[in-house]
Amino acid sequence: MSRVVTFGEIMLRLNTPGHERFSQALTFEAALGGAEANVAVLLARLGENASFISKLPEHELGQRAVDELRRYGVNVSNMIRGGNRLGLYFVEHGASQRASQVLYDRANSAFSEAEPAEFPWRELLTGADWLHWSGITPALSENCARITADALAAAKHAGLTVSFDMNYRAKLWSPEAAARTLRPLMSQVDVCICGAGEAAGIFGVNAGSEEATAEALAGEFGFTAVMIPQRKADTADSTKFGGLLYADGQSFHSAQHEITVVDRVGAGDAMTGALIFGLLRQLGPQRAIDLAAAAGTLKHTIPGDFALFSLAEVEAVAAGAGGGRIQR
DSSP: OOEEEEESOOEEEEEOSTTOOTTTOSOOEEEEEOHHHHHHHHHHHHTOEEEEEOEEOSSHHHHHHHHHHHHTTOBOTTOEEOOSOOOEEEEEOOBTTBOOEEEEEOTTOTTTTOOGGGOOHHHHTTTOSEEEEETHHHHSOHHHHHHHHHHHHHHHHTTOEEEEEOOOOTTTOOHHHHHHHHGGGGGGOSEEEOOHHHHHHHHOOOOSSHHHHHHHHHHHHOOSEEEEEEEEEEETTEEEEEEEEEETTEEEEOOOEEEOOSOOTTHHHHHHHHHHHHHHTTOOHHHHHHHHHHHHHHHTTSSSSSOOOOHHHHHHHHTTOOSSOOOO
């Protein structure tokens, strides 16, 4: 079984009930989430040996994050413990024309204040086949950027495949700052997940079509595969979700699935996790992008960050099943 290591920050997620606004809410619903942790949870659900590495405080909230990941089958044996704060983020779910909102309270978290010396990467990656990270992590602090660079160097030295999800967050850094930090790291990335808008805004790669942009990214940085998620308004009442994968010198397109949104947060992470699964299992580019799009579609139906479904459910959606009928 392949071993995937994901690296990043997990936070306590506080939602307003239903579709209440922050200004209305008298209570908040507590959960856990974070991009790289979300990927690890889905991979574990699909049957992979997935590990998550981060730094969490020793107190009860830090332990809750550890327990929650362990509950879903994620290996947390290499978690670094220490610091004082678990990062927080608040979610207000939009409806109709009102967009959802996210507010971060992650400054001075245990993870953002972590020191490079706390992460012995050659030991932490022993036995691994794959390392996954996202652009959120180096945005959090200079130390996090250094720790990320150390992780990539160790991963490439050990011969791991490295995947990267741009996951650009305008509330964390500017496009210029992101480009300065991320560009030098791209030579150590094999698989890139990046929206067409992110490719243009961060890397200055805008080749016109999404197919040409994916090919241009692969050509500029030497990626073996590039995935571009696609979310398109089909009509005033319908949104389609799918993806494009550029690999082996060709573009592969998934079906465009109609979605009804319960919770958008984590859909891209589910898509990334399923892509990694497909590539690890050597299912071929078309099968990988089909599973990725199906996983992202399913995640829109599940509250919270984590994609809590089985491989059989993903395969069913990829094959065109669905429609919301009761499974008897």
